[in-house]
Amino acid sequence: MRRTVRHLFTMLSVLSLLLCVATWVLWVRSYWRIDGISNERNDDRGGKEIAVESVRGQVLIMSLGRDDLWPGIRGWESIHRPLSDDENYDWTTAPWHGFGMTHWGHRTNRFVMVAIPHWGLAAAFGLVPAARCFSTARARSRRRRQRCESCGYDLRASPERCPECGVVNPSRASATPSA
Ligand SMILES: [Zn+2]
Numbered sequence: 082m083r084r085t086v087r088h089l090f091t092m093l094s095v096l097s098l099l100l101c102v103a104t105w106v107l108w109v110r111s112y113w114r115i116d117g118i119s120n121e122r123n124d125d126r127g128g129k130e131i132a133v134e135s136v137r138g139q140v141l142i143m144s145l146g147r148d149d150l151w152p153g154i155r156g157w158e159s160i161h162r163p164l165s166d167d168e169n170y171d172w173t174t175a176p177w178h179g180f181g182m183t184h185w186g187h188r189t190n191r192f193v194m195v196a197i198p199h200w201g202l203a204a205a206f207g208l209v210p211a212a213r214c215f216s217t218a219r220a221r222s223r224r225r226r227q228r229c230e231s232c233g234y235d236l237r238a239s240p241e242r243c244p245e246c247g248v249v250n251p252s253r254a255s256a257t258p259s260a
Pocket residue numbers: 229230231232233234243244245246247248
């Protein structure tokens with residue numbers, strides 16, 4: 082069970098690290114290119130578009146809905162285009178370090194946009210790998226001081242198995258024949 086949890090933690094931290102790196106790449110690119118994905122569709126309430134775009138240090142999540150049907154629906158589409166100087170998203174930087182939200186319209190004809198800065202996403206994705214590094218470093222330091230890797234209990238009197246939490250000490254259990 083502990084092993085499964087540890088493997089999940091490792092996989093999660095690798096995945097998070099990849100997402101963190103991808104966010105950094107998008108972040109740098111976002112100052113001269115817009116990358117994103119959009120979806121257009123009609124439903125019984127009219128035309129709808131949702132889009133996520135990486136623009137000038139921010140990830141913008143947009144939703145546009147109208148009460149009339151849209152002709153020439155495009156479905157899913159990826160967005161890759163150069164960022165022009167006149168594309169101004171300054172309003173989204175106003176509230177707090179790149180986090181922001183705006184909306185206009187009413188129930189059947191409205192636009193909602195939420196902005197999340199790349200740094201915020203990169204920090205969120207970096208948390209799990211950072212925790213992983215911390216726990217690895219802590220286990221190493223405990224091992225060096227002859228303490229239980231799991232709970233920190235002093236193992237000098239019982240090097241094979243922790244009397245506090247029951248974890249078998251891997252380095253000693255294999256080296257010392259069991260009594
Ligand atoms: Zn222990």
